[in-house]
Amino acid sequence: MVSRVPFYTIVTLLIFTGLCTALLRHVQLGIPFLPGQQEKVWLIEARVDFNAQNAPVLASLDLPDNPPGYAILNELAASPGYGFSIIENDGRRRGEWSKNSADGAQTLYYKAQLIRSKNLDTELVDVTPNPQPVFWDGPEATAAEYVIEMAQSKSSSPESFTRELMRLLLNPEPGQNTGLLLANQPPVIVMDKLLNQAGIPARISMGLQLEDARRRQSLVPVIEIFAKDRWLVFDPSTGQQGLSEDILLWQRGSNSLLDVVGGVNSRVSFSMIEQTLPALELAQTQFAGQGFAWLGVHTLPIEEQSMFKLLFLLPLGAMVVVFMRIIVGLKTSGTFMPILIALAFLQTSLVLGLISFISIVAMGLVIRTYLSRLNLLLVSRIATLVVLVVFLVSFLSLVGYQLGFSTGMTITFFPMIIIAWTIERMSILWEEEGPREVVTQGGGSLFVAVLAYLLMQLPLSGHLSFNFPELNLIILAIIMLMGQYTGYKLSELRRFRAMIEEDKA
Amino acid sequence: MNWVSPFRLAKAGILGMNCRNVDFIGRYNLRRFYPLVDDKLKTKLLAEEYGVATPTLRFVVKTQHEIGHIEDRLMDLNGFAIKPSRGSGGKGILVIIGRKGNQFIKSSGTEVSIEDIRRHLTNTLAGLYSLRGAPDVAIIEDLIEFDDTFKGYSHEGVPDIRIIVFRGYPVMAMLRLATHASDGKANLHQGAVGVGLDIATGQGLKAVQFSNPITLHPDTKMPLGDLKIPDWKNMLLLASRCYEMSNLGYIGTDIVLDKSRGAQLLELNARPGLSIQVANGKGLLPRLRHIEKIRKPHRLADDRVEYAMATFHSQGI
Known part of the structure; x- marks a missing residue:
């Protein structure tokens, strides 16, 4: 007996490969397993207003660059008459609007779609920055030294020092020293100064508080300190390390948020709304050209994609046929004819497809009876049938069109040659075995076709087979496993029942 | 059920x-x-x-043009069976048990003409009765007298x-x-x-x-x-x-x-x-x-x- 080990190894390998690739692509590329999954997207609009003074205008806005916890999906600028470009310089991104000459109130828009992402860390920085020199007025200098000493006594690292310092400054009942420091300046400035004085490189960055449907918002300051080769973010309003989830870090470092040359009274304000987008669409825009993306068929032109959409459904149909024939034991006319019919149903819709298929085959059978009297050679007879089927289909399409069915054209999706052969086989079956067998086999074929159609038209199977073609490996494994089935078919439980019942009697 | x-x-x-x-x-x-x-x-x-032992083989019809003058070869046969060489499930077997004038008598008693036999042979050669419709040959052998x-x-x-x-x-x-x-x-x-x-x-x-x-x-x-x-x-x-x-x-x-x-x-x-x-x-x-x-x-x-x-x-x- 041949060893079954290699067979089962192959089957296991197929299932394993299919599952793993699908999982990997799900995790890495974010392709959802279920169709119609939605994901939240923030649409943020920055609006720049200024008054131009009849001179060349150059407005430059700092843009978010890889903000922690968010990823930019797409961005665009809308400003009539202005040239726009995004300039990356020294790791900083700025959007620049320019116009030869402008006068009066000007409004510029920058829009970006952002989604939450998992990378919460800021990127590593190679060059360690130096703490900035700090200057205090006489009494404030002493108070500052005292506060730093207090914080240092309760901390062991730059992070814990920062936390401790912020706790001191945010204390609702400030001590004498902190009170003096906070008297003339906002807490954020004081924090920044104290940190730099304590020898920790620190800077103020600007973040945007995300809240659905808010307009005319401005940026809120956050503190960043440099430790462990990267900038760490602290929220100065709470004193916590890290950003709260709804803050988008817009501007980082100490460069200006907005520069306008050739204009006055410039200001920038933000509005935002929360949108939902299909997760699948997101995955495609976000991860195009990354990692396992080449495995998907999304890289192909749309026309080829729609072909693959059908092609990748074929294995499912094949599995249905194998199941119905091996396990159930249904008779069909032509082994895989049902799949082709099912594919045609996908294009025509079920009821219309069934009606047109049955009427074409029925009319074909009538014509075939006449053909058999003509005593034609087989090949010529089939060819005659093919031509006649073409005419029948066109005729049906025309009638359908006149009756107002828009599906007229879709009937042409039926595989003509297959239909011609079906008619030929059915007709021979009719002559040799009688109409009963024609109904049995024809009905069996249609039943399998409808079943395969019902499975294939499920949004889930369409989604999975198209976005995870590797899952077809699992179908392949199942088909191979069914090929090893030596048990009884369902139909045999009926076929041999007489023998068993007789024994009993 | x-x-x-x-x-x-x-x-x-x-x-x-x-x-x-x-x-x-x-x-x-x-x-x-x-x-x-x-x-x-x-x-x-x-x-x-x-x-x-098998029933005696009389002759084989391999090409279409042989069918044209098939009656000469069937002349001296009283009863015979025409079988597609690659037929399956008993399809395409024509059994002639005798003659009546120009007509041939099938085993069921119905009469068929030489034209019907020609058509049957044509169909057989074209592969109507063979597996997968492949071209076939027809064999003509002696009738079994059971x-x-x-x-x-x-x-x-x-x-x-x-x-x-x-x-x-x-x-x-x-x-x-x-x-x-x-x-x-x-x-x-x-x-x-x-x-x-x-x-x-x-x-x-x-x-x-x-x-x-x-x-x-x-x-x-x-x-x-x-x-x-x-x-x-x-x-x-x-x-x-x-x-x-x-x-x-x-x-x-x-x-x-x-x-x-x-x-x-x-x-x-x-x-x-x-x-x-x-x-x-x-x-x-x-x-x-x-x-x-x-x-x-x-x-x-x-x-x-x-x-x-x-x-x-x-x-x-």
């Missing part, structure tokens, strides 16, 4: 289609030997080589005996009688009567039509119970020798009994059907497994037949 549990089928040793295909046909029948049995002409020539034992037992058509031969051992046999319902054909699913035969004696065991037990022939009303095949051992020998001839481990042999020439091999089948179990009221599986377990199979057909007759009697496995 009228279903039985698969466990009871297994207990009765019924061989299912999937099990037959995977465990027996797939394992014991090598693909490259199939053409020998799928092509009746090849089978016939091979049988002659091995001294296995033995008197079967007088009254067959309505039209020749009663033939199907013997399943596994590794050279005849394991199960049945007699197939054409009926009016089966239109002279000997296939059980078309309505022919199947009579299970005791391997040990050739005695009829039980008869079925459309899976239902019957006692009388539905057309001629002859009792089926007391049928006994004459010269039974020779018939088993003929079947057993087909194993060496075809190199196929699991075959169905179709044998007819000619009045004057004795047992004749009609055709071999590499995928014999399962209804033989219904006609015998017995599952094939225990017998097949028994043969599978034989370590040293007998070399000679005689020994194999002796062994089978001693082992597979109606009271045994």
Whole structure:
């Protein structure tokens, strides 16, 4: 007996490969397993207003660059008459609007779609920055030294020092020293100064508080300190390390948020709304050209994609046929004819497809009876049938069109040659075995076709087979496993029942 | 509903289609030997080589232009059978038992003209009756004059005996009688009567039509119970020798009994059907497994037949 080990190894390998690739692509590329999954997207609009003074205008806005916890999906600028470009310089991104000459109130828009992402860390920085020199007025200098000493006594690292310092400054009942420091300046400035004085490189960055449907918002300051080769973010309003989830870090470092040359009274304000987008669409825009993306068929032109959409459904149909024939034991006319019919149903819709298929085959059978009297050679007879089927289909399409069915054209999706052969086989079956067998086999074929159609038209199977073609490996494994089935078919439980019942009697 | 549990089928040793295909046909029948049995002409020539008796071959029609003057060659034949060489399931077999003027008389009694015969030959050559519609040749052979034992037992058509031969051992046999319902054909699913035969004696065991037990022939009303095949051992020998001839481990042999020439091999089948179990009221599986377990199979057909007759009697496995 041949060893079954290699067979089962192959089957296991197929299932394993299919599952793993699908999982990997799900995790890495974010392709959802279920169709119609939605994901939240923030649409943020920055609006720049200024008054131009009849001179060349150059407005430059700092843009978010890889903000922690968010990823930019797409961005665009809308400003009539202005040239726009995004300039990356020294790791900083700025959007620049320019116009030869402008006068009066000007409004510029920058829009970006952002989604939450998992990378919460800021990127590593190679060059360690130096703490900035700090200057205090006489009494404030002493108070500052005292506060730093207090914080240092309760901390062991730059992070814990920062936390401790912020706790001191945010204390609702400030001590004498902190009170003096906070008297003339906002807490954020004081924090920044104290940190730099304590020898920790620190800077103020600007973040945007995300809240659905808010307009005319401005940026809120956050503190960043440099430790462990990267900038760490602290929220100065709470004193916590890290950003709260709804803050988008817009501007980082100490460069200006907005520069306008050739204009006055410039200001920038933000509005935002929360949108939902299909997760699948997101995955495609976000991860195009990354990692396992080449495995998907999304890289192909749309026309080829729609072909693959059908092609990748074929294995499912094949599995249905194998199941119905091996396990159930249904008779069909032509082994895989049902799949082709099912594919045609996908294009025509079920009821219309069934009606047109049955009427074409029925009319074909009538014509075939006449053909058999003509005593034609087989090949010529089939060819005659093919031509006649073409005419029948066109005729049906025309009638359908006149009756107002828009599906007229879709009937042409039926595989003509297959239909011609079906008619030929059915007709021979009719002559040799009688109409009963024609109904049995024809009905069996249609039943399998409808079943395969019902499975294939499920949004889930369409989604999975198209976005995870590797899952077809699992179908392949199942088909191979069914090929090893030596048990009884369902139909045999009926076929041999007489023998068993007789024994009993 | 009228279903039985698969466990009871297994207990009765019924061989299912999937099990037959995977465990027996797939394992014991090598693909490259199939053409020998799928092509009746090849089978016939091979049988002659091995001294296995078959109906006399008159001539072969291979090309379309031969059909034009076919009447000259049919002139001196009174009764004959036209068969597609690669037909399956008894399709395309035309049996002419005599003439009436210019007309030919079919086994069913209806008359056909030479034109009908020409069309039949054309269809055959074009591959209408062959597997997958491949072009075919038609063989014209002598009519079988069946033995008197079967007088009254067959309505039209020749009663033939199907013997399943596994590794050279005849394991199960049945007699197939054409009926009016089966239109002279000997296939059980078309309505022919199947009579299970005791391997040990050739005695009829039980008869079925459309899976239902019957006692009388539905057309001629002859009792089926007391049928006994004459010269039974020779018939088993003929079947057993087909194993060496075809190199196929699991075959169905179709044998007819000619009045004057004795047992004749009609055709071999590499995928014999399962209804033989219904006609015998017995599952094939225990017998097949028994043969599978034989370590040293007998070399000679005689020994194999002796062994089978001693082992597979109606009271045994």
